[in-house]
Amino acid sequence: MSTATSEAKYYTKKIVSAAGDPSLRFNHTCLRVKNPSASVEFYKKHFNMNLLAKKDFPEMKFSLYFLVLSKQDLPKSEKGEDLVFANRGVLELTHNWGTEADPEYKINNGNVEPHRGFGHICFSVANVESTCQRLESEGVKFQKRLVDGRQKDIAFALDPDGYWIELIQYVKESGEGPKTDVGDRFNHTMIRVKDPVKSLEFYQNVLGMTLHRVSEHANAKFTLYFLGYDVPQGDSTGSAETLLELTHNWGTENDPEFQYHNGNAQPQGYGHICITCKDPAVLCEEIEKKYSDQVVWSPRWNHGKMKNLAFIKDPDGYSIEIVPADLQL
Numbered sequence: 001m002s003t004a005t006s007e008a009k010y011y012t013k014k015i016v017s018a019a020g021d022p023s024l025r026f027n028h029t030c031l032r033v034k035n036p037s038a039s040v041e042f043y044k045k046h047f048n049m050n051l052l053a054k055k056d057f058p059e060m061k062f063s064l065y066f067l068v069l070s071k072q073d074l075p076k077s078e079k080g081e082d083l084v085f086a087n088r089g090v091l092e093l094t095h096n097w098g099t100e101a102d103p104e105y106k107i108n109n110g111n112v113e114p115h116r117g118f119g120h121i122c123f124s125v126a127n128v129e130s131t132c133q134r135l136e137s138e139g140v141k142f143q144k145r146l147v148d149g150r151q152k153d154i155a156f157a158l159d160p161d162g163y164w165i166e167l168i169q170y171v172k173e174s175g176e177g178p179k180t181d182v183g184d185r186f187n188h189t190m191i192r193v194k195d196p197v198k199s200l201e202f203y204q205n206v207l208g209m210t211l212h213r214v215s216e217h218a219n220a221k222f223t224l225y226f227l228g229y230d231v232p233q234g235d236s237t238g239s240a241e242t243l244l245e246l247t248h249n250w251g252t253e254n255d256p257e258f259q260y261h262n263g264n265a266q267p268q269g270y271g272h273i274c275i276t277c278k279d280p281a282v283l284c285e286e287i288e289k290k291y292s293d294q295v296v297w298s299p300r301w302n303h304g305k306m307k308n309l310a311f312i313k314d315p316d317g318y319s320i321e322i323v324p325a326d327l328q329l
Contacts, residue, residue: 018208028090030271089186089241108269117260118270119190120164126181128169170239177236272319
C-alpha cells in the first residue's frame with residue numbers, strides 16, 4: 001500500500017469549529033530533556049533560538065522551556081508580555097527535576113527499536129551546505145551528513161539527548177518558496193503512523209489540518225504526508241512553519257500486532273505537539289459530541305490539575321495538547 005487509499009473510514013465527521021477557525025495554530029513540539037542547561041544552550045548557540053519563556057512547577061517537580069527562532073514581532077498581551085501560545089514554531093523542552101544528576105537516565109529519541117515512533121524535528125535554512133559546515137565546525141554531531149546515503153540534499157544533526165534534527169534547504173532554483181535568505185524556519189515535526197487513512201482523517205477532520213503535500217518513495221516503501229494549517233503566501237511546504245509530517249512505512253496497517261511507541265510510555269522522550277486557538281473549549285466540546293468514545297482524552301478540557309488545557313490522543317496514541325492562544329504562563 002503506497003498511499004492512503006484504504007476504503008475503511010474512521011474519523012469522517014468534520015469538526016466545524018476546527019475547519020472554520022482561522023485562529024488555529026500548530027504552536028509547539030515538546031521534547032523531554034535530561035539536562036536543560038545543556039539543551040537550551042545547544043539550541044541557542046547552534047540554531048539561533050531564543051528562550052522565550054520558562055515556567056517551573058515545583059509541586060510536580062518539572063520545568064518547561066519555550067524557545068523560538070526569532071523574537072521579532074511576536075504576539076504580545078495587553079501588558080506587553082510575550083504570548084507563547086499565539087506563536088508557531090515553538091520548541092518546548094520539558095525537564096523532570098533530577099534527571100541531570102542520574103547517570104543511568106537516558107532519553108528515548110524515538111528512532112531505536114523497539115521504541116520507534118517520533119522521528120525528528122526539522123529546520124529549513126537558506127543554504128543547507130553552509131549550515132552543515134558551520135555546525136560541524138562548532139562540534140555538533142551528525143546522524144547523517146549531506147554526503148551520506150542516497151539523499152544528498154538533507155542532513156540530520158543530533159542534539160545533546162540524541163534527538164534527530166533534520167536540515168533542509170528552502171531556497172531552490174525552481175518551484176515555490178523564497179528565493180533569498182529569509183531566516184531559518186522550524187519547518188516540521190515527524191512522527192511515524194501505522195495506518196495513514198486513520199491518521200489523515202483524524203488530523204484533517206478532527207483537528208482541522210490541511211494536507212499540503214504527499215511524497216511517495218516506492219523504492220524504500222514509505223510515504224510522507226505533510227499537514228498543517230495555513231501556509232503564508234510566498235512560502236512553500238519547505239519554508240513554512242510549522243508542519244506535521246506523518247511517515248507511513250508500507251504494510252504496518254495490515255499487522256494487527258504492530259504499534260509505535262508514543263514517547264510517553266517508558267522509556268520516555270517525545271512528549272506531544274500542541275495546537276492553539278481562540279476558544280478551545282468550543283472545539284473540545286464539539287469533538288466530544290461528534291466522536292464520543294471514539295477519541296481518547298488525557299485529560300479532558302479543564303479536568304486535570306492544570307486548567308485551561310486538554311490532551312487528545314491520535315490513532316497511534318500520540319498526544320496533542322489543546323490550549324487557548326492567549327493563555328499566559
